[in-house]
Amino acid sequence: MLRFAPSPTGDMHIGNLRAAIFNYILAKQRGERFLIRIEDTDFTRNIEGKDKEILQILTLFGLLWDDLVYQSANFPYHRQLAQKLIDEGKAFYCYCSKDFLESKKQEAIEAKRAFRYDDSWAEIEKDSGKPPVVRLRKSTEPITYHDSIKGELHFAPNELDSFVIMREDGVPTYNFACACDDMLYDISAIVRGEDHTSNTPKQIMVHRALGYEREIEYAHLPIILGESGKKMSKRDSASSVAWLLEQGFLPSAICNYLIGMGNHTPCEIFTLQDALEWFKLESLAKSPVRFDIARLRFLNHAHLERLGDRDLALLLEREDESVGALARIYLEEASTLNELREKVERIFAKKDIKTLYEGQDFSKECEILVRALKQIAPNAPLKYEEFKAQVQESSGLKGKGFFKALRILLTGASHGPDLAILYPLLRPYLQMVAEIVD
The missing domain is CATH 1.10.10 (Arc Repressor Mutant, subunit A)
Structure with a gap:
């Protein structure tokens, strides 16, 4: 089984959609199930309705899932596994306050050394009366895994602390919940963004501690840069899938663009179904890829041209097929559905003849x-x-x-x-x- 695991904490980023597309393709190519796992464990940041919006976008792009789960439903399972680790001495309670840990971080900064949690601190503040967190005991062996895009990645023992797996309130942390659920659903391969590269060794540590032996395939996608050359942030309008759709870009064109980014494809214009025939993770570039709105406009124009007159009319919310034929003529000077709609709607809108056209009164x-x-x-x-x-x-x-x-x-x-x-x-x-x- 492959999975896409979005968080309902904001608009879907094009990088997330790209990961969803690749996981879907691999699931179809391998004849495996495709799981959507809504990672809703961060209750303070969850936005009401965002889960529904995510599912609507996935449906619009044809990324239909076989299974849908909400991570919070698995809390009892997570707590059971955390207790198992505590009982086996592979995890322990830590009573350190945030203030104490912050002071230790400042000491490390002043000493110009990397901050590392020391297991001996665990019970220093035990008598404070505050509930403890649960930490997984750090690994004494290096963690090495193969990334289908980046190659072999190696993490030395001193790079991996005893990290928190259960918070004070009994809610599992991201890495623990993720690792447990990947075990629970027997995930075979994980394709996600490059920002998760450092999370993977922690999740492997959880698997090892729990005796899980399946070798999961990993692939971490290079980040997407904005047109300025810097990492695309949520402040970049084009980073939002919802924004691109609102601007009149077709799902098929966005899909074409995201699959083709930093990739060697056999043709320039293609559909998701076409990509099922030839897509390979190994063909993706290892370096970051820059988002190019002009390129997306070109592809969008090509996908609009592929539509029949009736489909064009329906996209313009008209039932008359002749309106679609009319729109096709205007494709000479339009690249998005919005541009096309604006030109066609002028024909049927009230004409203000008193307006100056090209500076003249007609x-x-x-x-x-x-x-x-x-x-x-x-x-x-x-x-x-x-x-x-x-x-x-x-x-x-x-x-x-x-x-x-x-x-x-x-x-x-x-x-x-x-x-x-x-x-x-x-x-x-x-x-x-x-x-x-x-």
């Missing part, structure tokens, strides 16, 4: 054209040249005044695709145009 010409358009028989099967000649003759307008005013009335803009191309699709709406002028 309101009088528009008023004349509206009267001319009303004289055309509804649904008249006129070809564009016939339509243009009839309206021009009826209005008496010529040159720029005619063509700019006509474009403004038909499209709500002073420039855009050739009217001769747009006209066959706009013809059913000509009478409507005359009624929506302000």
